[in-house]
Amino acid sequence: MHTKRLLNLLLIALALCTSCAKKKVNTQYSMYYWRTTFELSEGERAWMDSIGVHTLYVRLFDVIKDSRDKELGMMPDATIRGLKSLGSLQADSNLKRCIPVVFVAPGVIAKNDEANADAIASRLLQRIDAITEGNGLGICDEIQIDYDWAQSNQKAYFAMLRVLASKLHGSNRKLSTTIRLHQLALEAPPVDRGILMLYNTGKLQSMEETNSILTREAVEPYLRHLSSYALPLSVALPDFSWNAVFRNNEFAFLAPGLQLSDTTMFVQLDSTHWQSRFYQSIPLTASATVQSSERLLPGDIIRREESDAALNRELLDRMSDLRSDIAEEVVYFR
């Protein structure tokens, strides 16, 4: 798997060199860290070193709806643990920057939250700084908000971003947000830059889906908005795989770590589908903190989904043609 990933990266690097020849783009590589405990495996460290990951975007916490907070009705959740080890990682690797990210759960910022913009921004900023400082990372020069906004709550969300940006700009810091494909058709958020998310574009839970991680068809309709999108953009590409388990034609759960090549346990149906032959448990993986209590039953269908380096390269090429800044930084989601 490791060799395959390196090969994928070489392909992308090659493609970018071709682009460089045309447009002189120097690509920096970055990575999203989205787990709840900061702990990199040796394989991950090696991968980061091999491509020279320059910036790590670390999800610090989620914000969820919670009525315990009487004023705003939202609370932090799933705060990252073990972040102190990031400091030592910075000291002995190529890693130069850490950008804290906060994931705001869907619907948390409501239409009528415009009046709360200042309070929300203050709380976010204070907590982000407290976490980075408390874990020896100091004050980071950029923060990122990940929120799937829609037209209905855009006004309130943007109002919050404006306040947050102004607070950050006051101390020469920057604000970025994630941009989902469908948001390219909407007004750009009032921030310094955006990261266009090119993963999880499909319908994971649909039996008909071919690859929910990324397909050309999912991206195509939105590319026409790219060149006119009024915000500096980088792109986030997938570099992961997973197994979606379906039972009785319905999505059941994600099962990482299955040895699908084990023909005593699985039958391969086509290039992306396998079928479980026996009753079996889900193996414990490095990234899972607890043993899954889910079981695979005989007859369960497993759709193997993998990110495709060639597709990543193709899409990056096409997007670079539409706007050159997009290839300046490639963030991998792993």
Added chain:
Amino acid sequence: MALLMCMATHIWACWTPAEYEGGTSFRIVQPFPDFNSAYTNSTLGETVNFWFGYFKKSIKQDVIRDFFKEAPYDALDNENFASNPFAVAVKKDANASKYLRACLMLQGDTEERWEYRPEGDCLGEAASMLKQMNSMPEVFASRVALLKMRVYTAQKDYEKVEKVWNSEGKSCSDKALQNRMRGYYAGVLYKQGKLTEAMSIYAELGDQVSMRWCVSKFIGYKGIKQLSEMQTADANVALQYALQDYVNYYWHKGGDSFYYDEEDLERVVGDVQKDANRMKQFCAEMAEKSSDKMIWLSALSWMELADGNNAEALSHAQQACKQKGTVLQKENAERILMLANLRNAPIVMNEKVLKALANDFQTLCTRSEEEIASKDAKVSPDDLTYRYDNVAFCPNYCFLMDTYKSALDEYFKKNHLVHGQVIADNMCDQILSKSYEGAASKWQQNWFEALDSSFGLEDVASFCEAIKKKKFADAFAQQLGKKFDCDTQVLNDLVGTKCMREGKYGQALNYLNQLTPNYITSTNYRAYLATRNFGYKVMFQRSQYKEVDEEMIVPTATNFKAEFCKDMVDRINALSSLTGDEKAKAEIEMAHRMFQASNMGDLWALSEFGWSSANTTPNKLCAQARVQLNNALKDCQSEAVRFDVYYGLASVPTGEPFWSLDYDWDEQVSVYKFTRFHPCRAAFDYLVSHRNVRDIVSTCDVLRNYAKQN
């Protein structure tokens, strides 16, 4: 049938509370009802009882419970809790304060709040607080020991956890606390790789979640075989759980999943069967050589039932019931035998079976009342989720109903017993939510919704009568009906409203006049009706009402529904003395009011108990309004009145869409086509041809588009 009847009449007497798992489950390992999903509640209940006793019942249990539900780690120094009676009392007591601060501080290590504390801060502070608790009074001794185990577990110092268990936990006399300590000790065993020992404790505690983690190492045929070869008591408990886990999954097997072609289908069915056959064979072998014959025969019977081999299942279940086993294992075997019996002999519903069902139901109810009462001491009374998950009535009743469902449905249908069907379907809600919900929320209950949406006026009126008089057609319905707690005010409102919806205003008044002021002020629709204008002609101009915040409305006891019906009765009576335009005008006015009162109008709360923008089907009042308008069309003489009639006929929806919508991909625009034989077409034609359509279309995009196309 004799055996079936025998089973049906006594089966409940030997049942104990069991976790409900998809309606049917194989259970041979004792569950401990107050663990897992209810763990927090159980722990909370124990904690509340301790402090309630500690402060000699001077502080209400609710106050203590609320404190623990909401308290952050710094609650004793937090101004939000400054006047909390429990916090005040604790602060006055040095030992209590020392202990509680440490407990709250430990909780702070995983507490999510806006004010961030670096990881481990709270845990470190809790650990240093713990060091100052060497000379605590006896009443806190076991609690401090438990706290130590929690702190050490959080610090991942498993050696110390084990040490506290050996020195203090083992000898703890408080069983509830000791169980909690055993759970932490089991965690140590798990970490040390002593899975069967850990599982043995989890099984005894009924900690199903932890059991499932542990058993993952021993699942399937191979794991079960491996466990069966270990000759220890711990392995035996683990084995039983692994077996239970396997057969319960097998019951819900995914054999009919998605297949690619016939070949795949054959192969997968073959694989499934191969796996099952191997396991069945193993069960049969174990039934021969093991001393636990009952569980292996039961498992075998269960798997045969899952495969539809009912005769084989019956034979194994009969054998299983003759073997020795624990009470739980016997109950499990009997339940499987009952299922096997039912699968082999179809049920014919008759008086005898209904009486047996009534007896079973009565037994269940008595037991559930005792059970709910005993649980109330431990859990928060408003925690309905807990009740649904843990009160044995629900799974047992569902099992009873699932078993007899098709026979009962047929019986109720044949005898027009709407009440039997609705009551039987909603009994779980009734038993579990009893006395915890007010009148207003009854509208959200399933039985109310089922009556309103699935049954006609006659059926609902007869239901109402049966409930009021507590008189039912058969023994079973009679038993159910006795337990069905149903406010007759709510029923009167429902039947009256249904009459009104059908234009039977006089009949509606018989019910609506019975509504008391107290009931009316408790309804949620009063807020909507109190702010609406009844005389408003909605067809001509939409009114703008602000969103209603129910709490802001001054309570009103006005019986709006009865007033509306009375007004309509008067108007209908007055019609006979009118002719020509006068009569047509009166009919138009009535149509306006009917439309207003329909679910499409501003006064929707007169005829509906809830409103949704997703409901685009007009209710019967719209059809009534159209009848009135058509009458007016016959009676009117002047053009001015005729225009109003047609305007009304164009406005009151029929439920049929005006347009079909296509998308022109070349032009990238939506294309609307007017429905050719739409009932409003004549009215549209009239309006377009008789007046300058621009005068009236400013608010009507339908008419504007129609005028463009015609």
